[in-house]
Amino acid sequence: MGRTLAEKVWDDHVVRRAEGEPDLLFIDLHLLHEVTSPQAFDGLRKAGRQVRRTDLTIATEDHNTPTLDIDKPIADPVSRTQLETLRKNCAEFGVRLHPLGDVEQGVVHVVGPQLGLTQPGTTVVCGDSHTSTHGAFGALAFGIGTSQVEHVLATQTLPLAPFKTMAITVEGELPDGVTAKDLILAIIARIGTGGGQGYVIEYRGPAIEKLSMESRMTICNMSIEAGARAGMIAPDRTTFDYLQGRDHAPKGEDWDAAVAYWKTLRTDDDAVFDAEVVIDAAALSPFVTWGTNPGQGAPLSASVPDPASYEDASERLAAEKALEYMGLTAGQPLREITVDTVFVGSCTNGRIEDLRSAAAILEGRSVAEGVRMLVVPGSVRVALQAVAEGLDKVFTAAGAEWRHAGCSMCLGMNPDQLAPGERSASTSNRNFEGRQGKGGRTHLVSPQVAAATAVLGHLASPADLSDAVAATPAGV
Amino acid sequence: MEAFTTHTGRAVPLRRSNVDTDQIIPAHWLKKVTRDGFEDGLFEAWRKDPEFVLNQAAYKGATVLVAGPDFGTGSSREHAVWALQNYGFKAVISSRFADIFRGNSLKNGLLTVVLPQETVDRLQKLAEADPTAEVTVDLVGRQVRAEGITVDFELDENARWRLLEGLDDISLTLREESAIAEYEANRPGFKPRTIEV
Numbered sequence A: 001m002g003r004t005l006a007e008k009v010w011d012d013h014v015v016r017r018a019e020g021e022p023d024l025l026f027i028d029l030h031l032l033h034e035v036t037s038p039q040a041f042d043g044l045r046k047a048g049r050q051v052r053r054t055d056l057t058i059a060t061e062d063h064n065t066p067t068l069d070i071d072k073p074i075a076d077p078v079s080r081t082q083l084e085t086l087r088k089n090c091a092e093f094g095v096r097l098h099p100l101g102d103v104e105q106g107v108v109h110v111v112g113p114q115l116g117l118t119q120p121g122t123t124v125v126c127g128d129s130h131t132s133t134h135g136a137f138g139a140l141a142f143g144i145g146t147s148q149v150e151h152v153l154a155t156q157t158l159p160l161a162p163f164k165t166m167a168i169t170v171e172g173e174l175p176d177g178v179t180a181k182d183l184i185l186a187i188i189a190r191i192g193t194g195g196g197q198g199y200v201i202e203y204r205g206p207a208i209e210k211l212s213m214e215s216r217m218t219i220c221n222m223s224i225e226a227g228a229r230a231g232m233i234a235p236d237r238t239t240f241d242y243l244q245g246r247d248h249a250p251k252g253e254d255w256d257a258a259v260a261y262w263k264t265l266r267t268d269d270d271a272v273f274d275a276e277v278v279i280d281a282a283a284l285s286p287f288v289t290w291g292t293n294p295g296q297g298a299p300l301s302a303s304v305p306d307p308a309s310y311e312d313a314s315e316r317l318a319a320e321k322a323l324e325y326m327g328l329t330a331g332q333p334l335r336e337i338t339v340d341t342v343f344v345g346s347c348t349n350g351r352i353e354d355l356r357s358a359a360a361i362l363e364g365r366s367v368a369e370g371v372r373m374l375v376v377p378g379s380v381r382v383a384l385q386a387v388a389e390g391l392d393k394v395f396t397a398a399g400a401e402w403r404h405a406g407c408s409m410c411l412g413m414n415p416d417q418l419a420p421g422e423r424s425a426s427t428s429n430r431n432f433e434g435r436q437g438k439g440g441r442t443h444l445v446s447p448q449v450a451a452a453t454a455v456l457g458h459l460a461s462p463a464d465l466s467d468a469v470a471a472t473p474a475g476v
Numbered sequence B: 001m002e003a004f005t006t007h008t009g010r011a012v013p014l015r016r017s018n019v020d021t022d023q024i025i026p027a028h029w030l031k032k033v034t035r036d037g038f039e040d041g042l043f044e045a046w047r048k049d050p051e052f053v054l055n056q057a058a059y060k061g062a063t064v065l066v067a068g069p070d071f072g073t074g075s076s077r078e079h080a081v082w083a084l085q086n087y088g089f090k091a092v093i094s095s096r097f098a099d100i101f102r103g104n105s106l107k108n109g110l111l112t113v114v115l116p117q118e119t120v121d122r123l124q125k126l127a128e129a130d131p132t133a134e135v136t137v138d139l140v141g142r143q144v145r146a147e148g149i150t151v152d153f154e155l156d157e158n159a160r161w162r163l164l165e166g167l168d169d170i171s172l173t174l175r176e177e178s179a180i181a182e183y184e185a186n187r188p189g190f191k192p193r194t195i196e197v
Helices: A005-011 A038-047 A077-093 A108-114 A129-137 A146-155 A180-191 A213-226 A237-243 A252-262 A313-326 A352-362 A380-388 A391-398 A447-456 B027-031 B079-087 B099-108 B117-129 B157-165 B169-174 B177-185
Strands: A014-016 A023-026 A029-032 A057-060 A096-098 A123-126 A140-143 A157-160 A164-171 A199-204 A230-232 A275-280 A287-289 A297-299 A341-344 A372-375 A423-426 A441-444 B006-014 B064-067 B091-094 B111-114 B134-138 B143-146 B149-152
Touching: A005 A140, A005 A199, A005 A230, A014 B177, A023 B177, A029 A108, A029 A146, A038 A077, A038 A146, A057 A108, A077 A096, A077 B027, A108 A123, A108 A129, A108 A213, A108 A380, A123 A129, A123 A146, A129 A140, A129 A213, A129 A230, A140 A230, A146 A157, A146 B099, A146 B169, A157 B169, A164 A180, A180 A213, A180 A275, A180 A287, A180 A297, A199 A213, A213 A230, A213 A237, A213 A352, A237 A252, A341 A352, A341 A447, A352 A380, A352 A391, A352 A447, A372 A391, A380 A391, A423 A447, B006 B091, B006 B117, B027 B079, B064 B117, B064 B134, B079 B099, B091 B117, B091 B134, B099 B111, B099 B157, B117 B134, B117 B143, B117 B149
Parallel strands: A029 A057, A029 A123, A057 A096, A123 A140, A164 A199, A164 A275, A199 A230, A341 A372, A341 A423, A423 A441, B006 B064, B064 B091, B091 B111
Antiparallel strands: A014 A023, A023 A157, A287 A297, A287 A441, B006 B134, B134 B143, B143 B149
16 A cells, blocks of 8 residues: 655654554754753753764754844843753754854744755654644654653654544635635634644645745644644655755755655555545635634634534633633624734744735835834844845834844743733734733734734735725724 | 652642643743743643632642643643643643643653543542542553542553653663664765764
8 A cells, every 4th residue: 555745754764663662763853942952951961961963953042032132131031041051052962053143043943944954754853843844845843842852862763653644635726815824724723723633734735736835834834733743745846946055955966866765755646544634725715813722713704703603512611711811702803803913923924935925015004003013034044035135124114123033922932022911913823822921812814914914903914905994994 | 750650639620621831831931941840830820810720729739630622732842741740730631632742741750641521521520529539540550530430541552661660761762772873874865964073
């Protein structure tokens, strides 16, 4: 019987297989950041162990780093200690580090791909659940806990329980104005935050094949929000073109050998998935979340759902609690929800294409009065590219703040946070209670919706801008 | 890792689904560089509410958390497991756990037990009706027992063995040194490297 893409990559990394035991898998690339690594390095030190493969390991600083005044000492002493701990650990164990201020610094999941380190058919891990991002290249990439970080540092392997396979086939073509973010939010709403549990998802079909690498990363990034072990997309010409010429992409004969191997990384025609989901791309429209988990979303054209409409008791209760936390009422049109803050950035939507699409909407327009908009590039390289294209000027001219690279407002670990009760439209990946700051309320959106929302002050898509005055609800 | 064989303690009913790891331990706590001292961060936002179940005197000292479905979703932070353990929990029962959280828990000796939702409901009702009721989580016999409830649970044999023995995964893997070295010797030359060594 044929094998799926995920099974092929898995099989190629089995170091040891024994009946009744998890497979021991070799890890090709280990990404580190300051938050989930200190206890792992401590463990190594206590056991007198070394990092087995420093040449397959790389670290950057992203979660704690400020996005303003980066040349000054970090104000929060606890954050500063964590960053200093990473620097000390990397120096002691010989790990390559791109600290704040370095030209290769940025969100770890933006840095790996742009350096060309993320390649098809590799296994990629990081103590960070959004490691699923790298699956966009046909890598088997997943987030791990700190104990596993220590395990990979010490052995370059992980014992892993078997997984199930799920195909999500996206038929047809995404309509104009509908992005990868809308697609993945719609997928999560469809299968639920636990729908992918135990599965490696392979996204396939014509709508996926047409996506750029950066859009594919947006899709795979949020696989974890559906509970999946990983998300993958088969590598193709788009993947190879993205990689060719990057710092760590293979060169010369190695390139040819690599491409020959990468071309084998497709699910066989006779392979069978454990589960299959089919999505009709043509039926999709801009999608946003209304609740406190990424599965609580709806088309922007819809209204806040009525919890009573849920048959499942625990879903009903979850919806009730979500509406209470979010300060929303059932039946309220999503377009009438006003926001205080708009955040464009994160490992989900902090790449150059995301910034270009937001800038295209803001060009010649202004951020609505009373709305704060933060634009945070995913890495220093993304920032430099944006500046070279003049995007930073577009953002600042519109009244948005142009910041330094980092995780920023995706999570409340650095100075960029929502105040209690504040509401955001955010291109990040999680709308959990308090995720963007204690008491903050988050609506997950695409960069296009974020930009249009910033202009109008309420959740909106670019299509709403042409008749902006008519579309503005009373009281905004 | 501390071994887990069997544990008996009082239970806390947490009637929420999709309890993500940001709720278990908010991000600002993750700045710490140790594995301890997270107990005050556990469910920090919810604990501001005096009515929250952990704030009720009757549940003080309880050691078994009986949670709604999809417990531990979201971030991979192992700090969520440490926070539960630092607070005093020995076991968590739910009808479904997020994969990464589950893996993390079993690597730290926090036993996560999957039971049918109907049984979880019964345990929650029991703990609500009688906060002094004891629940036994028996890994040797793979069984959860409480008044009027006896239910078997599954856990793969390898994970169970590691927990029962309190084995350190890294030491076990290092026994495979020759297999790892052989794999490394045969890796294709085009695979990426972060540095030249």
